[in-house]
Amino acid sequence: MKLVDSVLLSLFFTFLSVPPPLRLSAAIPPDSPIYDYDFEVPPPSPSPPPAASPNTTLEYMDLTLPPLLPTQSPKCSVHVLQRDFAHTVGSPPVTSGYIPPPECPAPWSRVVLELAGAASDVQKDRIAAVWLAGVEVLRTSTPFSMSPGVFWYVRKDVTRYTALLRHAAAFSMMLENSNATFPGVFSVNVSLHFYRGAVSFSSSPVSDSAAATGGLTAHPIIRGFYREPADLIIPISRPTAAAAGGGHWFRVTNETDRSSRTVLIPNNTYRAVLEVYASHHSDDEYWYANPLRSSGATLASDCLESKKPNGAFRQVVATLDGRYVGSAIPFPVITPGSVNPFFWAPVAAIGAYDHPSYDFDLTPFVGKLIDGGPHEFGLTVKECQPFWLVGGNLHLWLDAWSDAVEGGLIRYKVPPLRLGRQADWKNTEGKSEMEGQVIIRFSGWVSSSAGNVTTSVRHKLKFKSHVEVEEKGEMKTVEMEMKARTNLRIERDHAVVGRVVVETESPLNLVVESSNGGGGTRIRKTKLFHEMMEARSSAEGKGGEWFSTITDRQEAEGSVLVGEDGEVVWGSGETKSTYKYRDDKKCYLRTVNMVGGKVKEDEESSSCVAAAADF
Template structure:
C-alpha cells in the first residue's frame, strides 16, 4: 500500500493543445489515459468517433434518422413574482458559429432596453435565453457569454444528429439587473464558442441570445429575496482576445490573477466564480495518482492569500462518458454550468485600503486546463462616500488530503482519495448610515473518491462524494447557509474482450443536492440522474447501441411559489414519461 500526499508541483509533461475547449477529448475519454500501459482491448472506446455515432444512427429506422431532436436539461421553470408585468424581450445577438476556434469572440453593442430605463418600475425577474440548433457532425463545445467583461452564462453545446438537434437555456440573471441597466450605450456583449469545421466535422451552431425582463412597480411589495448588488466588477481577461474571457489555469502551480479596485463606499462584497475543466482534466474525477489523482480545488486568492475555495460539481459535457447517454436528456448542469459564491466582506478592509489588489485563481493538482473567471458583486452605501472596514480573525489551514494506492501490478487496483478543508474569516464594516456590522464567513468541505481498476485496466468503477457547507453570519444574528452534496458513481467496462464481438457498458449515477437558508427563506433541491448505455462492437465496427436515462428533480422553497417536481425517463431518443407538478402538494420525489 502506498500513501501519497496531494501534489504541489507541476504535473507530468503534456502535449501542447489549443486553449479553446476540450475539442479532441470531448467525445468521452471513458478510460483514463493513465491506464494506457494496460493490455489493450480489441477496441479502445475512450473516444467515440464520428463514424461510431454514425453507425449507431444507421441502425435506427429511416424516419428517426432524418427527424430533428430537441435535447433538454431538466430544471425548474422561471416564473416572475405575482403582480409582475412583462416580458419585455430584446434580441441581443444572432450568430452562426462555424470555424470560430482561436478567433475573437463574436461581439455586439449593448444598450439597456428602453423598458429598463422607464421610471416607476424595478426588475422582478431577468432571464437570459440561449436558443441554438445544429445539423450534421460536430463535437460538443464550450461557450460563454459576457457583458462588459462580466460573465452571464457558461454551458456546453448539444452534439448534433444528421437530422438536426435544437436546445435552449433559460438562466435567471436578476442578480445582474444593475449591470443590465447601468451598462452604457455601446457596451460590449461578447460570446465565445470555439467551434471547428473540417472535412469530418461540419456542424455549424446557429444561436440566438435574448433578454426577457419583468417588472414590479416600485411601490409594490418586492420579493423577499435580497436586492442585487449595486455594482458588478468583472474579474476576467479583457478584449481583444482569440479565446474566451476566462483565465486558463494550465497546471497545479499556475496562478492567474488580475488587479481590482472597489468603490470607497462598499459595505458588502461577494465573488461569484465560474469554473470548467478541459483537456487532460475534463474527467478529473476519474484520474489515478499518475494523473495527479481525482481531487480538484479552485482556490480564490486575494493578494496571494487563500480567502475561499470552490470544490466543483463534476459537470459531464454532452459528449462525456458516452454521448448517447445524454440524448435527449442532458447531464445536470451541462447547458447551464453552476456558479459558486465566496463572501469577501470580511476582507473589505484590505480591498478598501486604496490602490489595486490582486484577485487570483489556482487549481490544486490541476492538469491542463481549467477555465476560471469571476464577478465581484458590490453593495454600496448610497448615503455615504466612504466606509471603513477591518479584519478581526482569519484562519485558512493548509488543505488536508491524501491518496492511498493499492495495486500489485501498477495497473489494476484500488485508489482512495480523501480531502478536507476549513476556512473562516471575520471582519467589520462601518459607515455613518449603517453603523458597525460584523460578518463571519465559514467554509467546511469534505471529499472522498474510490477508484477501482480491474480487468487489466479495461474496467473502472468510481464512487465519489463532495460535501460543502458555506455559512455567512451578519452582526452575529442574520445567518445564511448553503449545504451542497454531489454524489457520483461511474462504471466503465464490457465483456467479450479479445473476441470479435464486444459489449461496451457505461453507467452513470450523479446528483446535485442543495439546501439554502437565510432568515425566513429556505429552499431545497434534490436533482438525481441514473443512466446506462451499451455499445455492441463486432469486428471493430459498431453494430448497435442502447441507452436509457431516469431523472428526478424536486425543488421547494418557503415562498410556496417556487415549488417544482419532475420525474422523467427516456430510452434511446424516446421519452417514456415526463411527469411534472408545480403544486407542491406531494412529497418530494426521491426523498
C-alpha cells in the same frame, strides 16, 4: 433497454458541404467605471431571431425549474446576439451591442437571459460562454447532436447582473466549433426578457407549462449572497485586449498556473462577493475518475481517466493579493459528449447547459480592499491537468450615503486541506482512496451609513474518493462524495441581524467495463448515478425566514462502441432524471425517463406529498 439505430458518422457528412468560414469582429473592452474605457457600442441586431429551420424536430432538454417570473408576460425583450458558429476555433468572441430597453427602464423585478440554439447536423459538444461588459453571465455546453434537427434552450435568471444591464455595453459570446470532421453548424440567438412588478406565487400560470407548478414558474433568485443585486460588478478575467484567440476566461494548465487580474475598489464598498466559474476539459475531462498511482502501466484508453494518474481531487481556489479567500470542490459537470453521449439525448446531464458558479463572500476583507491601492485577485485549480477554464465576477455593494467607509479583518483561520492518500496497485489492477476535510473561518467589520456591521463566514469542505480497477484494467469503479456547508452570520451592535446557510452535496457513482469490440474497436458498458443536492436558508430580522431545497438526480445505463480514433460509432442508453424543488411556499417535481433516445415518461407535479414520497 432498446438499442439506438447505429450512428455511422460517415453517412452524415459524405453528402453535406461545410459552410464557409465566418468573419468575426474583434471583441470590445468592458464598460467598467473602474477602468474608464472609451469605446463605441456596436448597434444590436435590428432583426428578430430567424424562424426555426424546417428540420429542427428534436428538442434537447435541461431538466430544471425555469426562472421565477411575475405572473405577467415580459414588459419588453431585447434581441442582443445572433450568430452561426462554424469554423470558429481560434477566433475571438463574437460581439454585439447591448442598449437598455428605453420602453421599460430599470428597476426590473426579473431579467431572464434566453439562449436559443439549433444544430444543422452532427456535431460534437462545445463549451461556450456569454459575457456582458466582460462579466460572465452564462457558461454552457452545446448538445452532442447525433442527427440534423436538434435544438435547445437555456433560460437563466440574470437579475443579479442588473448593475451592468442598466448601461450600454458590449455583449459577447465564445463558441469554438470545428467543422474539420463534423459538418454541424450551431445557430445561436440570445435575448433578454425584462419583467416589472411584484413577483407572484399566485395560482395563475404565465404559460401552459407552468400550470403543473401552480404558478411557480422558475428557479428563484439566489437569496442570502444576493439579497439585492450588487451596485457594481468587476470582471476577474482576461481583458478583451488579451482575448483575441481565447475569450475572456483564463486557461489553467496546472496548479502553479495562477491567473489573476488587478483592480481598484471604490472606497465606499461595504460588501463584496466573488462569483467564480470553472469547467474541466481535455486531460482533465474525467478528473473525477482518475486513479492515484505513482507509476506503472496505464489503463485501457477508453476507461475514462486523465493522462497523469494523480488522483480524483480538484479544488478551485481564489486569492486576494496572494492570500487565500475562498475555495470550492467543483461539481463534476458531465458534458453531452462525455461518458456515453447516448445518456444525454435528449436530456442533458446535470449542469451541462447552465454550469454552476461558486460564491465566496469577501465582506470580511472589505477593510483591506478599500485602502486605496490596487488589489490582485487570483484563480487557480489545485492538482489540475491541462486544462481548466476559469473566470470570476466581483460583485460590490456601495454605500450611497458615504464617499468612504471603514473596515477591518478580525479573524482569519485558514488551515490547509490535508488529504489522506492511499494506493495499492499491481500492474493495471488496484485501488486508490483520497479523503480530507477542512473548516475555514473569516470575520471582519465594516462601518458605513448602515452602522457597524460584522460579517462572519464559516466554510466547511469534505471530500472522499475511491477508484478501483479490476480485470486487468478493463473494469473501473468510481465512488465520489463532496459536501460543503457555508454559514454566514451578520451582526450589528453585538446582535445577530441575519443568517445564511448554504449546504451542497454531490455524490457520484460510476462503473465502466471495457472489452474488445473487434477491428480495433472497444465496447464500453457504463452505469452512472449522479446527484446535486442544495439546501439554502436565511433569516433576517423578525419573521424573515426562508428556505429552499433542490435535488437533481440522474441514473443512467448503456453501451457504446468506440472506434480506433476514440470516437463513438454507435451506442445505446437509458436515463432517468428527477428534479425536485421545495421552499416554504411551493413544491415542484419532474421525472423524465429516456430510453433509446426517446422520452418514454415526462411527468410534472406541484404536490408536496408527491415530492416528499419520490425519494
